[in-house]
Amino acid sequence: MNLPIQSNDIQAVIEADRAHVWHHLIQHKPFETIDPRIMVEGRGMRVWDATGKEHLDAVSGGVWTVNVGYGRESIADAVRDQLVKMNYFANSAGSIPGALFAKKLIEKMPGLSRVYYSNSGSEANEKAFKMIRQISHRHHGGRKYKILYRERDYHGTTLATLSAGGQPERAAQYGPMAPGFVMVPHCLEYRSQYPDAESYGLAAANAIEEVILREGPDTVGGLCLEPITAGGGVITPPEGYWERVQEICAKYNILLHIDEVVCGVGRTGAWFGYQHYGIKPDFVTMAKGVASGYAAISCTVTTEAVFEQFKDDPSDPMSYFRDISTFGGCAAGPAAALENMRIVEDENLIENTQAMGARMMDNLRVLQDKHGVIGDVRGKGLFIGAELVSDRKTREPMEEKRVAAVVADCMAQFVITAATNRSLPGFNNTLCFSPALIATENDIDRITDSVDQALTRVFA
Numbered sequence: 001m002n003l004p005i006q007s008n009d010i011q012a013v014i015e016a017d018r019a020h021v022w023h024h025l026i027q028h029k030p031f032e033t034i035d036p037r038i039m040v041e042g043r044g045m046r047v048w049d050a051t052g053k054e055h056l057d058a059v060s061g062g063v064w065t066v067n068v069g070y071g072r073e074s075i076a077d078a079v080r081d082q083l084v085k086m087n088y089f090a091n092s093a094g095s096i097p098g099a100l101f102a103k104k105l106i107e108k109m110p111g112l113s114r115v116y117y118s119n120s121g122s123e124a125n126e127k128a129f130k131m132i133r134q135i136s137h138r139h140h141g142g143r144k145y146k147i148l149y150r151e152r153d154y155h156g157t158t159l160a161t162l163s164a165g166g167q168p169e170r171a172a173q174y175g176p177m178a179p180g181f182v183m184v185p186h187c188l189e190y191r192s193q194y195p196d197a198e199s200y201g202l203a204a205a206n207a208i209e210e211v212i213l214r215e216g217p218d219t220v221g222g223l224c225l226e227p228i229t230a231g232g233g234v235i236t237p238p239e240g241y242w243e244r245v246q247e248i249c250a251k252y253n254i255l256l257h258i259d260e261v262v263c264g265v266g267r268t269g270a271w272f273g274y275q276h277y278g279i280k281p282d283f284v285t286m287a288k289g290v291a292s293g294y295a296a297i298s299c300t301v302t303t304e305a306v307f308e309q310f311k312d313d314p315s316d317p318m319s320y321f322r323d324i325s326t327f328g329g330c331a332a333g334p335a336a337a338l339e340n341m342r343i344v345e346d347e348n349l350i351e352n353t354q355a356m357g358a359r360m361m362d363n364l365r366v367l368q369d370k371h372g373v374i375g376d377v378r379g380k381g382l383f384i385g386a387e388l389v390s391d392r393k394t395r396e397p398m399e400e401k402r403v404a405a406v407v408a409d410c411m412a413q414f415v416i417t418a419a420t421n422r423s424l425p426g427f428n429n430t431l432c433f434s435p436a437l438i439a440t441e442n443d444i445d446r447i448t449d450s451v452d453q454a455l456t457r458v459f460a
């Protein structure tokens, strides 16, 4: 179905956009001759652009965000009601939805107890970095200040989170980076760095210990990892990895920070990605799916043990977490998040994610048998990647522009997919799929059919 668009009005919008909007993550030169894409309306899994064309969205708003789908009136109502009652007060005071959402969230996260609100995934991660640094200053004489991050992981766009980013193309040209962030090797078995290892998972985790020993365990305060790496190529952890990582953190008294900005709130077929692996984190950060993009909200969730370290000495005026996020006090965020969570529960979206994720994985494995360019398919729930190679035997990564051509072909079929891009030199070769958690069998089949056709055309 195409929407009726009033062409005069929309042309004015396009011209205003072209003249004044600086879009994210995109080269603007082409917009001198072609129109920027403007999304006008969304319902369920579908979006309509400024030309009135309908698209099936296989990436939840482009970046793993609109988990409960578009056009949710109940979320809009919850936000509206909250805004007219009490829109904002600095979060040094509480709010009704802030308290209620924190309680509901913590019920899903045994072992954790405190929620710190801010607005973006980057900000939530940076809060955790600051907490780790402050714990180091207050309890370890400032020595345990280093934060480890993993090659291929991404934690955000601010300078501190870019400094903790394992994707060199994201950080290039923005240096110098902040000191005190140290990289550990990735854990993508398909690109194993340890061909002789008996257990890849153990070897990849032991590589973290090597870095800790090299840096000095008394200098390392935190380890920040995605439970399943997203933009770095949809990397599911190898067997045995997380158990060993957890042991290493305990051995060297290192706080474990799990970045659930993409995986959080159902995306992987569990409330949180870390819950698949029995991990006991000290920090969990989340953003995108928390309110599915209906309002800006992110959370840095900690244990009571972490929280206690910020209130143990009320006589010291510097002893508490001296941080504020102005818009962390916007009540629309938790109001939207509460209703978002109700929808996930009442519509059994976690179960649907498991079932539809399994279907998508099966469909992609069938495509892998058919198309030699699919080297590896991996993921969990509705969070799946297909790595393209130019040679299955040597695993030579497919050129980025040919991977982009597959995405463009799907787009021409009115199915919006994505691929890793400008992240890792030579390895921007993974197609990414993250449909909303409401996806039906028909939606999944249409997405994978479009990929089938695109691969056939691009690699004919």
Ligand SMILES: Cc1ncc(COP(=O)(O)O)c(C=O)c1O
Pocket (backbone or CB within 6 Å): 063, 119, 120, 121, 122, 123, 125, 154, 155, 156, 157, 226, 230, 231, 259, 260, 261, 262, 287, 288
């Ligand atoms: C794993 C992960 N962490 C953090 C972020 C940063 O989130 P934001 O763009 O909301 O700052 C992203 C964004 O894509 C992400 O994928």
